[in-house]
Amino acid sequence: xxxxxxxxxxxISVLIASATHLLAHHGWRWTTGNNIELxxxxxxxxxxxxxxxxxxxxEGDVWLVEVGQPWRNERAGLKPGDLAxxxxxxxxxxxxxxxxxxxxxxxxxYLGGKEFILYPDRD
Amino acid sequence: xRTSRYGYAxxxxxxxxxxxxxxxxxxxxxxxxxxxxxxxxxxxxxxVLVPVATTGFVIVAISGSLLFSxxxxxxxxxxVFQIKMGLVLAGILSAASLHLRYGPWLEMAPLDRKVYLAxxxxxxxxxxxxxxxxxxxxxx
Numbered sequence: 001x002x003x004x005x006x007x008x009x010x011x012i013s014v015l016i017a018s019a020t021h022l023l024a025h026h027g028w029r030w031t032t033g034n035n036i037e038l039x040x041x042x043x044x045x046x047x048x049x050x051x052x053x054x055x056x057x058x059e060g061d062v063w064l065v066e067v068g069q070p071w072r073n074e075r076a077g078l079k080p081g082d083l084a085x086x087x088x089x090x091x092x093x094x095x096x097x098x099x100x101x102x103x104x105x106x107x108x109x110y111l112g113g114k115e116f117i118l119y120p121d122r123d
Numbered sequence: 124x125r126t127s128r129y130g131y132a133x134x135x136x137x138x139x140x141x142x143x144x145x146x147x148x149x150x151x152x153x154x155x156x157x158x159x160x161x162x163x164x165x166x167x168x169x170x171v172l173v174p175v176a177t178t179g180f181v182i183v184a185i186s187g188s189l190l191f192s193x194x195x196x197x198x199x200x201x202x203v204f205q206i207k208m209g210l211v212l213a214g215i216l217s218a219a220s221l222h223l224r225y226g227p228w229l230e231m232a233p234l235d236r237k238v239y240l241a242x243x244x245x246x247x248x249x250x251x252x253x254x255x256x257x258x259x260x261x262x263x
Contacts, residue, residue, distance in 0.1 A: 030262075048125030049193050050259075071128035103262075 031094035031105055035123065038063055038091045038104060045083050047073070056089060063102040065091055067109065068118045076116040078109070087111060124193040131193065138186035142252060144179025148172040149218075149248050156232070156241035169228050176218075203261045207254035214247045 040058030047053075052067040067073060067083065083089075090110035096103040107123075109116040124131055152172045155165060191198055198204045221240055225232040232238050 029260075049127070049131040051194075069128065069131075070126045101262075 028094065028105065030096055030098075032097045033094060035092055035107065036095050036104065038065070038093075040089065042083060042085055042087045042089055045085060047083065054083060054089070056091070061102055063104060065093070066103075066105045068106070072118055073116075076109070076118050077114075078116050082111055082116075083109075124189055134186050134189045137182060138190060141179045141182030141184075141186055142255070144175050145183055146179075146248055146252055148176040148179060149214075150245060152176070153241040153245040156229070156238040157245075158237050165234065166228065166230070173228065198258070201258065201261055203254055203257045207251055207258065210247055210251035210254055214244065214251055217244045217247055 038056060038058055040056040040063065042054050043057050043062065044055045045053075047067070047070060049069050052069060052073065054065045054067060056063045056065050068076070073083075088111075091104065091106045092108040092110075093104045093106040095101075107117070107119045109118065124134065149172075152168065154160075155163065155168050160168075217240060221229065221232075221238070221244065224240075225238070229238075
């Protein structure tokens with residue numbers, strides 16, 4: 001009886017732990033949860049693990065945009081050289097929950113009218 | 124490191140493995156030195172835990188250097204990373220002083236008294252671990 005109770009307790013704990021992890025989804029906790037759209041010119045590019053980053057000049061305001069890791073960008077269809085300085089870019093994604101920061105995480109990227117979806121499961 | 128998907132992830136995993144071995148063994152050893160498990164033979168524990176800690180440290184150092192190389196200039200500027208490396212250095216110094224004072228197997232440490240330096244070691248390594256974890260949650 002005690003062994004069964006212990007086993008059930010362990011199983012429930014594991015389920016709760018995994019459920020909270022799924023909801024917590026590392027990488028998006030600092031964002032607002034709502035999408036914004038940013039249009040501007042790429043000013044700097046630094047791609048690669050652990051985070052790919054662009055700085056985008058949107059009408060005088062410089063935003064820091066987090067793009068995917070190389071495998072994610074490649075999966076979305078981006079080729080080396082697509083994200084380059086001087087290129088006009090539209091980004092749909094989630095901004096930082098700190099409104100003073102001009103920082104966002106890209107969900108969809110648009111270059112020359114072509115769409116690149118980094119996170120297909122997100123809205 | 125910058126471009127590989129599973130290579131980067133594997134080195135990340137190796138870093139965690141090294142931390143598991145290093146922190147697990149050091150925390151256990153420090154608690155023993157502070158009087159835990161009085162009926163467990165200290166020399167036997169030391170003979171097992173010191174090699175495990177050393178192996179863990181080597182794994183941590185190699186994997187850590189590789190991870191660092193992915194964006195070295197960004198990490199160096201990050202306060203939480205600087206704190207972590209300071210703590211790691213402090214941890215190394217505390218380990219060195221324990222062994223310099225008490226011998227490679229701590230054979231010269233008194234068996235009937237607590238080794239209070241172990242409390243400092245414990246605190247340092249736990250804080251280093253958390254500082255390292257906080258890196259991923261800090262803005263660069």
